[in-house]
Amino acid sequence: MLVVQKFGGSSVAxxxxxxxxxxxxxxxxxxxxxxxxxxxxxxxTTDDLIEKAAEINPRASKRELDMLxxxxxxxxxxxLAMALKAMGLPAISLLGWQIGMQxxxxxxxxxxxxxxxxxxxxxLSRRNIIIVAGFQGINKYxxxxxxxxxxxxxxxxxxxxxxxxxxxxxxxxxxxxYTADPRKVTGAKKLDVITYDxxxxxxxxxxxxxxxxxxxxxxxxxxxMEVCSSLERVPGTKVKEVATTMEKMLIRGVAKxxxxxxxxxxxxxxxxxxxxxxxxxxxxxxxxxxxxxxxxGRDGSKDIVFTVSADQKDEVVEAxxxxxxxxxxxxxxxxxxxxxxxxxxxxxxxxxxxxxQMFEALFSNNINIQMIATSEIKIxxxxxxxxxxxxxxxxxxxxxDK
Amino acid sequence: MLVVQKFGGSSVAxxxxxxxxxxxxxxxxxxxxxxxxxxxxxxxTTDDLIEKAAEINPRASKRELDMLxxxxxxxxxxxLAMALKAMGLPAISLLGWQIGMQxxxxxxxxxxxxxxxxxxxxxLSRRNIIIVAGFQGINKYxxxxxxxxxxxxxxxxxxxxxxxxxxxxxxxxxxxxYTADPRKVTGAKKLDVITYDxxxxxxxxxxxxxxxxxxxxxxxxxxxMEVCSSLERVPGTKVKEVATTMEKMLIRGVAKxxxxxxxxxxxxxxxxxxxxxxxxxxxxxxxxxxxxxxxxGRDGSKDIVFTVSADQKDEVVEAxxxxxxxxxxxxxxxxxxxxxxxxxxxxxxxxxxxxxQMFEALFSNNINIQMIATSEIKIxxxxxxxxxxxxxxxxxxxxxDK
Numbered sequence: 144m145l146v147v148q149k150f151g152g153s154s155v156a157x158x159x160x161x162x163x164x165x166x167x168x169x170x171x172x173x174x175x176x177x178x179x180x181x182x183x184x185x186x187x188t189t190d191d192l193i194e195k196a197a198e199i200n201p202r203a204s205k206r207e208l209d210m211l212x213x214x215x216x217x218x219x220x221x222x223l224a225m226a227l228k229a230m231g232l233p234a235i236s237l238l239g240w241q242i243g244m245q246x247x248x249x250x251x252x253x254x255x256x257x258x259x260x261x262x263x264x265x266x267l268s269r270r271n272i273i274i275v276a277g278f279q280g281i282n283k284y285x286x287x288x289x290x291x292x293x294x295x296x297x298x299x300x301x302x303x304x305x306x307x308x309x310x311x312x313x314x315x316x317x318x319x320x321y322t323a324d325p326r327k328v329t330g331a332k333k334l335d336v337i338t339y340d341x342x343x344x345x346x347x348x349x350x351x352x353x354x355x356x357x358x359x360x361x362x363x364x365x366x367x368m369e370v371c372s373s374l375e376r377v378p379g380t381k382v383k384e385v386a387t388t389m390e391k392m393l394i395r396g397v398a399k400x401x402x403x404x405x406x407x408x409x410x411x412x413x414x415x416x417x418x419x420x421x422x423x424x425x426x427x428x429x430x431x432x433x434x435x436x437x438x439x440g441r442d443g444s445k446d447i448v449f450t451v452s453a454d455q456k457d458e459v460v461e462a463x464x465x466x467x468x469x470x471x472x473x474x475x476x477x478x479x480x481x482x483x484x485x486x487x488x489x490x491x492x493x494x495x496x497x498x499x500q501m502f503e504a505l506f507s508n509n510i511n512i513q514m515i516a517t518s519e520i521k522i523x524x525x526x527x528x529x530x531x532x533x534x535x536x537x538x539x540x541x542x543x544d545k
Numbered sequence: 546m547l548v549v550q551k552f553g554g555s556s557v558a559x560x561x562x563x564x565x566x567x568x569x570x571x572x573x574x575x576x577x578x579x580x581x582x583x584x585x586x587x588x589x590t591t592d593d594l595i596e597k598a599a600e601i602n603p604r605a606s607k608r609e610l611d612m613l614x615x616x617x618x619x620x621x622x623x624x625l626a627m628a629l630k631a632m633g634l635p636a637i638s639l640l641g642w643q644i645g646m647q648x649x650x651x652x653x654x655x656x657x658x659x660x661x662x663x664x665x666x667x668x669l670s671r672r673n674i675i676i677v678a679g680f681q682g683i684n685k686y687x688x689x690x691x692x693x694x695x696x697x698x699x700x701x702x703x704x705x706x707x708x709x710x711x712x713x714x715x716x717x718x719x720x721x722x723y724t725a726d727p728r729k730v731t732g733a734k735k736l737d738v739i740t741y742d743x744x745x746x747x748x749x750x751x752x753x754x755x756x757x758x759x760x761x762x763x764x765x766x767x768x769x770m771e772v773c774s775s776l777e778r779v780p781g782t783k784v785k786e787v788a789t790t791m792e793k794m795l796i797r798g799v800a801k802x803x804x805x806x807x808x809x810x811x812x813x814x815x816x817x818x819x820x821x822x823x824x825x826x827x828x829x830x831x832x833x834x835x836x837x838x839x840x841x842g843r844d845g846s847k848d849i850v851f852t853v854s855a856d857q858k859d860e861v862v863e864a865x866x867x868x869x870x871x872x873x874x875x876x877x878x879x880x881x882x883x884x885x886x887x888x889x890x891x892x893x894x895x896x897x898x899x900x901x902q903m904f905e906a907l908f909s910n911n912i913n914i915q916m917i918a919t920s921e922i923k924i925x926x927x928x929x930x931x932x933x934x935x936x937x938x939x940x941x942x943x944x945x946d947k
Contacts, residue, residue: 158600192620198560200627207630210623210638214616218594221612222601228609229602236612240642241687262687285643285664 145267145308146171149181149277149299153316154373155219156186164373165226167314168272172232177267179306181277181299182223184215205250209279209289213239216276216295224274234272237262239279239287244298246280252291253280255298258305267306275302293354300357304364311361311368312379313353318372319380320345320352323397323539327532330544334395336381341395344487344521358382393497394488397539399531403433403483404456405513407448408463409474413440418447420466428462430455433483434516434525448514450525453479481513482531485523486538492519504541510534547669547710548573551583551679551701555718556775557621558588566775567628569716570674574634579669581708583679583701584625586617607652611681611691615641618678618697626676636674639664641681641689646700648682654693655682657700660707669708677704695756702759706766713763713770714781715755720774721782722747722754725799725941729934732946736797738783743797746889746923760784795899796890799941801933805835805885806858807915809850810865811876815842820849822868830864832857835885836918836927850916852927855881883915884933887925888940894921906943912936 148168155161164182172178192211196203203211220236227234243259266273277295280288290297296313303311318333320342325331337345339362346355352370361368361382371379411417418437425432430451438446451459456477463469491497501522505512510533514525526534550570557563566584574580594613598605605613622638629636645661668675679697682690692699698715705713720735722744727733739747741764748757754772763770763784773781813819820839827834832853840848853861858879865871893899903924907914912935916927928936 158597161601195560195620195624196627199563199624200631202631203627204630207623207626207638210626210640211620214619214623217616217619218597218613221609221616222597224609224612225598225602225605228606229604236609238612238689287640 144175144310145177145179145306147179147181147299147303147306147308147311148314149295149312150183150223150314150373151295151316152183152186152189152219154314155182155223160373161185161219161222161226164314165223165230167373167376168223168227169230169232172272177270179263179267179273179275179302179308180223181275181295181302182216182219183277183295184212185219185222188215188218206286209250209287212289213276213279213287216278220274220276224272227272227274232272233270234274235266236274236276237266238276239298240281240285242275242302244280244301246282246288246290248282248284248286248288250286250288253282253288255280255290255301258301260305263302263306293356296354296357297360300360300364300366300368303366304360309367311366313357313368313370314373315352315370316372316374317352317370318375318377319370320382320396322395322543323535328397328536328539330539332543334380335378336383337395338489339382339384340520341487341489342382344485344518345396345398347400353382393490393494394486394542396487397535397542398485398487399535400483400485401528401531402453403450403479403481403525404453404459405448405450405476405478405481405525406456406459407446407474407476407478408469409446409476410444411447412468413443413445417445417468420468421447421463424462424466425451425459428458430459430462434514434523436514450481450483450514480528481525482528482534483523483525484531484534484538485521486542487521489520491522498522500541501538504537505534508533508537510537546577546712547579547581547708549581549583549701549705549708549710549713550716551697551714552585552625552716552775553697553718554585554588554591554621556716557584557625562775563587563621563624563628566716567625567632569775569778570625570629571632571634574674579672581665581669581675581677581704581710582625583677583697583704584618584621585679585697586614587621587624590617590620608688611652611689614691615678615681615689618680622676622678626674629674629676634674635672636676637668638676638678639668640678642683642687644677644704646682646703648684648690648692650684650686650688650690652688652690655684655690657682657692657703660703662707665704665708695758698756698759699762702762702766702768702770705768706762711769713768715759715770715772716775717754717772718774718776719754719772720777720779721772722784722798724797724945725937730799730938730941732941734945736782737780738785739797740891741784741786742922743889743891744784746887746920747798747800749802755784795892795896796888796944798890799886799888799937799944801937802885802887803930803933804855805852805881805883805927806855806861807850807852807878807880807883807927808858808861809848809876809878809880810871811848811878812846813849814870815845815847819847819870822870823849823865826864826868827853827861830860832861832864836916836925838916852883852885852916882930883927884930884936885925885927886933886936886940887923888944889923891922893924900924902943903940906939907936910935910939912939 246253368382648655770784
């Protein structure tokens with residue numbers, strides 16, 4: 144079996160942890176598998192480098208920042224190869240350019256175009272364990288690029304897709320994907336399996352286990368992923384196209400997202416094209432709008448309510464000033480004391496009762512619902528931030544504690 | 546003019562020093578020159594990385610050590626490029642593989658084979674200041690190599706040779722080459738100019754300013770070098786084929802080397818081939834023998850005395866055990882309480898009185914000479930270590946203080 148394993152920065156933060164990671168890799172290799180490992184920079188290396196750059200040039204070019212940052216993964220990759228060799232195993236570290244990790248030229252947030260599998264296949268044919276420096280690639284000018292947030296996960300999935308690996312394991316400091324945040328919700332259960340789409344919805348909702356980009360790529364190339372812990376040797380959560388235990392579980396998880404702002408525009412003229420004008424301006428300002436609610440027109444005016452990421456609330460207010468026809472609107476309110484609570488599950492599509500169960504749980508706990516949005520595999524509601532934790536527990540109880 | 550400038554690790558040890566180096570480069574560039582800069586890793590970076598590796602694998606492979614170490618120059622190169630850009634200058638950092646620095650596969654101590662000048666010339670034609678990560682190259686497998694001691698100096702000279710640069714400036718923490726160690730010898734003078742051969746002899750003798758390999762390469766490709774200080778803006782010492790002020794100065798410098806051991810073999814059978822047998826064994830053991838003295842045979846036996854690097858004295862004793870015909874020798878002595886004192890100067894060839902002047906200085910200070918060796922541009926004597934500093938001063942006085 145060919146296995147790609149990815150280890151994040153905290154998993155290789157010091158010599159002891161590097162040795163721990165090496166022992167996980169060693170077990171996989173000794174079980175007869177071919178192994179390609181993708182590794183992030185050690186612990187705080189990236190932050191330290193950013194600080195060094197800021198001291199010298201607070202507005203450093205992204206090209207030079209990428210040159211600087213990628214040294215971090217170079218160091219961790221070579222150290223991990225050394226640790227494996229100390230255990231008597233054949234290992235070789237390789238950088239982005241050495242495995243032909245071709246990207247576009249968007250420094251700091253580059254997209255992968257292709258990987259030349261030649262070097263990887265040659266090293267595998269020699270039964271070498273390959274340690275790839277994650278997060279990095281090169282563009283057509285042979286300059287070094289980085290892949291942005293979640294870049295090492297994406298590196299791992301891209302390599303798994305290129306080599307048609309049997310499994311791509313993402314090791315983190317949690318041991319899998321849970322039905323809710325296990326630190327906060329009583330009775331949260333680890334999932335054995337989850338579909339790509341469910342994982343995507345949960346990642347968006349702040350489950351923070353996998354970055355969306357890697358899951359999207361895994362879905363596109365049908366790469367079997369597994370989220371596992373680098374600290375405990377227990378089975379993790381598999382991420383794949385079809386989750387076979389689906390029938391038994393209506394929903395996969397309950398998640399909340401506190402990074403939400405609700406924007407209310409009161410008293411817009413009730414004429415055609417208003418929504419178009421507002422949302423095209425926001426789109427031009429690169430603001431992602433999530434839930435949208437429009438009141439029915441009355442007395443020649445209507446209200447529009449929508450949610451955006453709380454980080455972008457000031458940009459929203461700024462952008463709305465450019466919408467001429469809004470000058471006559473009565474009021475623009477921004478409220479960040481809200482939370483988006485969502486349940487995700489591919490099973491809900493065929494079970495119409497799911498939404499009402501969720502609403503029942505909230506109602507019986509006296510929690511007011513401000514907005515509702517649904518997709519085929521997700522139901523989201525906007526509630527008061529102060530009710531958030533209570534709401535997550537109540538909704539989780541109704542689906543998982545019965 | 547095309548100028549190559551090399552800055553060592555202490556010159557870029559922190560943000561302040563990086564900015565200082567950037568201002569030297571900026572002045573050179575603003576004066577209308579094309580500039581290629583070669584930079585070493587910051588301050589203690591290399592030592593820190595070696596320590597990290599030792600913690601994980603005390604016997605790490607040289608291939609992985611090279612992968613680890615070269616991250617150091619990558620970081621300093623990008624930081625220096627950022628510093629120049631902060632000053633509004635166009636700068637770009639490039640790694641060994643990006644400038645096609647081809648080496649052999651001798652990891653940890655690789656030799657340069659060639660440099661592809663294409664990328665360098667393209668960046669120069671755009672009037673970019675190029676910051677090259679020193680000390681590193683790639684072999685024919687596209688694996689990263691390092692050039693060993695003095696590797697960044699060698700990188701600079703190799704680039705200067707490839708681009709036919711007008712000048713290759715090596716910036717260090719001293720401001721040039723002196724007639725003797727200025728911290729120890731009263732009246733030591735800075736040289737304006739010195740020939741490659743003189744510099745080579747002085748480097749061997751422990752003057753430590755330039756590494757021999759870079760000077761040998763500069764001589765081979767006729768690269769004009771200059772040793773200058775990164776701390777003071779004063780003219781340094783030029784290193785070139787012919788030093789035009791030669792007539793005025795019989796010798797260029799006085800240097801001592803304390804890393805010497807004198808080996809004496811007493812009572813060897815006085816038959817042909819003995820010297821051959823001894824020195825071929827030493828040569829096989831990769832021991833460099835410096836001065837050799839053989840007594841005239843008497844009573845069927847003779848003595849052989851020679852010097853080696855003190856670091857290798859144990860290897861010498863070990864190697865001599867393999868010389869069968871030495872079993873009958875009376876005694877093998879190793880003495881490390883000796884110093885080699887040398888004067889260097891291309892002018893001495895045509896001035897037969899130089900040696901006698903040196904001997905006179907030592908005699909009048911009551912310093913005993915144990916061995917003598919001469920070359921066309923150098924006279925070396927072996928003396929007691931306790932006399933070393935006094936001897937350097939006395940010899941320096943007779944040539945420079947008259």
